Amino acid sequence: MTTFANALASAAVVVTVGAVVVLWRHRLRSIVVALAVQGVALALTAGLLAGHEHDRVLFAVALLVLAVKAVVIPGLLARVVAATPGARETDPLVNVPASLVVAGLLTLAAFIAARPIVALVGGPTGRLVPLGLATVLIGFFVMVARRRALSQVVGLLLVDNGIALVAFLVTSGVPVIVELGSSLDVLFGVVVLRVLLARLTAAGFSDLDQLRSLHD
Amino acid sequence: MSPLSLLAGLGVLAALAALAPRSRRVQLVAAILVAVEAIGAVVSIRVLATDHALMGRTTSLLPITGVRIDLTPLGALFTLTTAFVALAATIHWLGYRRHAMSSVSATSAFALFVTSLLLVPAAGDIVTFLVLWEVMALSSLVLVAHDHASRDEARQAAWWYGAMTQGGAALITLGLVVLGAHAKDPSFSSIAASARHLPGAARAAIFLALFVGFAAKAGLVPAHVWLPRAHAEAPAPASALLSGAMVNLGIYGIVLTRTLLGVGPAWWWLVAGFFGVISALYGSLYAATSTDLKRLLAYSTSDNMGLVVIGLSASGLFYASHPAASSLALVATLFLVTAHALYKSTLFLGAGSVQYATHERNLDQLGGLARTMPATSVAVVIGALAVAALPPLNGFSAEWLVVQSLVHGLASADPVTTVATTVFVAALALTGGLTIVAFVKAVGIGFFGRARSEQAEHAREVPVSMRVGPGITASACVVVGVAPGLALTAITRASAVVAPHPSGLTATLAGFHLGALRGAVDPLALALGAVAATLLVAALRRSRGPRTAAKLRSFEPWGSGRTVTSARMQYTATSFAEPLQRVFDDVLAPQHDLDVSHAVESRYYVERVAYASANDDVVERRLYRPVLALARWWGLRARGIANGSVHRYLAYGFVVLVVALVVVS
């Protein structure tokens, strides 16, 4: 087991663990911190790959990921959280232990589902694809099972981070322009959502289930 | 053939001896049955010792096909286990007859039940197997319905049991008959030879039919609903046999299916493993939350059979990738089956003794029996520690072997098998934890602490025979636990009938060594070490200071400063399980009913608070009840067809005749 393989796997695992922590913790602040740590781990994955393949462009992508996903987006979300200090995901639609068990099952499902990709790519990078896929699935589940608007945004970002992880692992570096585009897209999306969130909070909706009342 | 025909003949004789006068009936039948069990034990020991199957055939007994006997080491292991459990149950019965099970029908049914249980694993062809299987099912049905006149629950139990067992038997018959139709004769050996040429889809369908049929007998969820009813309502010696011998034959059936059809594709075993996991978790969860001692034991049986099927599934899944681990899983599974038979029969017989002494099986009404019934309680404590898989008892060895087979099978597993194995380990672990809760509750609430009712307070130790019965099975739990060598040799031979690849497992006197697969455990060394340490510490405790020397003073326990404490202040089985019930609220969906009536003068004064909580079986409530309701609705609708008018019935016949004529022409 080479050091590179170990380090890469550890970084990828941290991305998945970050998604699990989002399900695990109630405090919105902790959730945002987990997202930031996940961003760092994602950047680290890209950086390790760049270092391993001596790919300068990929290194630039890693820096970009670090800036956007570990600093800017969590920063924006942290400001939303700061507006309501001590805000918590008090009564999720699926309770925390059950959510964690579901996350475990999703991880196992990802492990099975990623078989073809693993076989196709192979090597120390390709075999980590299940972890990225698991992150995507857990992100979706966060959107399904959590009430807070902020949690929904975080769920979306988890999906995005998971896809990014898979992309890094499969292609050893997305073309920088694609990564730039997608990062900016996400950033733009988060800004819009942040504004929307602020409006929703101002209007007294922080639990998205309450939006059902608009139906009548 | 001759020893087994002697066995069968004596069995029938025992059933007829039930017609003897009441005063001597049970003693007479029990004496003959002990001979029957001894023959069963000797024959199966000989098969296991020589490693040669006992074969035989006679055309005189059954028409057309005759009777074919083929007692392989695999079958011999089941027969031997049954013989041992049946011996304990028969001895227990000698005392228990004063409480129940002394009527002609029950005595005779018990004799037939024991005989058929001993003979089913010896059946060498389809017809013999099915006939014996039916005798077993019907005789046990009579025993389950034993209290039908006095208790509505017993009637209900008999209905459920009858329906499930006949449904299962129908599926088994279907599967075996289809298999037999393609073979040159109905013997299992020629079926096994011809079944390999069947198309895949047909084999899969047969596998599913047989698996479901046998799983219903083994009490796997969701076909378990009969089990907590039947095991709880049957008299104790019969419950011990239901749980210690009959459910085993469901497992025997699944192993037999594997020998007939071959290991087959992985998905068969994934299906089996799924139901194993569900049964293990569901059974242990309900065992942990039950308050009726016998229901608790019954759910635990469902849980243990789940673990057994997990082991079978692992064996099937590893077959291609890791044959040694596959064989190890099968050995572990068979070890678990025998271990379960021993400890569960101990517990059921013990529960019968409690019922005999107190007329009570609700844990919330028991307590303090360790002082009034010391011998019974020691046997039950040993059984409970064994089922909780604590070393150095046989339950621990069995569970350790199962985990080892999973750990090693993971070595060369593809992702699907890896995932299944991981789920198995997690399920095994949670089941183990819940089982500990269940049995600490059963023993701690039922046998320790203070008596919670008059009956428990005035319980007397049961007659000698009722102490000997559970005593011998409990001792066997200890002996097989600390010195697994002899048992393991037999089990390895039995397992080799199905999975010939050597597992590498060897047993010394003291423990297990996995050979090429790395791993070993020495229960005997652990036990000796712990016992030595216990004695040493006890000696130290005794030797402290002259004034305090070993004088033990009794005090009222702490009651938060109140001096009056009563037995009702203790935790009950319900309150003991309450935290778990809350944790698994979504799964169990218990029904609570809180009724507060206020005083007329002011709402601030409460006159009476009534709290009721029902924790009935959620599968029964959510799955069976709606189906039964639907069936009933159809039945009511269909009543219009038969309104009693002769003209209408004649019209039906006329229409059918016309249609038949048209179709035939």
Add this chain to the structure above:
Amino acid sequence: MSLATVVVGLVQLALVVVGGPLLLGLMRRVRSRLEGRDGPAIAQPWRDIAKLAHKQRTRPTESSWIFAAAPLVLVATAATVAALGPLISLTPPLAASTDFIAVIFVLLVGSVALALAALDTGTAFGGMGASRALTIGALVEPALLVAVLALSLPLHSTNLVAIVADGLRHASVLVGPSHLLALASFIVVILAESGRLPVDNPSTHLELTMIYEALILEYSGPDLALVTLGESMRLAIWLGLFVNLVAPAGIAANATAAGLVLGVVAVTLKVAVVGVVVAFFEVTTAKLRLFRLPELLAGGFILALLGVVTGAVMR
């Protein structure tokens, strides 16, 4: 079982017996200091045990044999594991059968005996303690066994000595993500099994909030001394096994005198460090409500599960 291995076993046993209460004392001392108090001396638990040992034994009026037997079983099982586990050397007695699962289940015997004894007292507190302790124990079990499965992946063996030896030989195993995740989940397991915060508050004496103290409420005199000793030994064993799985450095590869001395020093220092860290963590953490505990334990389980999956994908 050669003489040398027996010596190793006896040294380990002596270390755990002597060191267990001292570890407890150290952790209490650190907590007190962090809370701004001076706190009792590190040797205080030993003084308590010595004092209790000279008092008279008592038992509740309607208790039976299990009440008297449980403290013995608790200490004896802990002593068995202390002698057989890889604490100071890789050559404990019966090293070939020092199985991780066997170790867990032997310790479990002690817990079960104590729970039965608590029910035997015939009080509400005993029942409450037993019920809560076992519920937590049941929910910990999946995390524990799946963590063991993850640790067993490199060797396909649950032999504890072999796992520790493998870590000593190949440092890359120790920093592998699978190993780290398994150990992370192990931390949750240890906190729950030994009744530390945030699972249970070891310094509380209010009947309704406590788990472990309710369990042993009726013990006094020499029996209480044994229970205290047994519990501290168990804590020392859990932490000792943990540190040797995290960083086996210093453990004696064979049974030479110098190696054993080094092994004793190494494991003592490592356990002391971890004990201080745990104490620090306890000061900064609040106790979780009983019904929030499944969240913590499910978290531990999921970490172990990720450990298995990571280990499996990296094969």
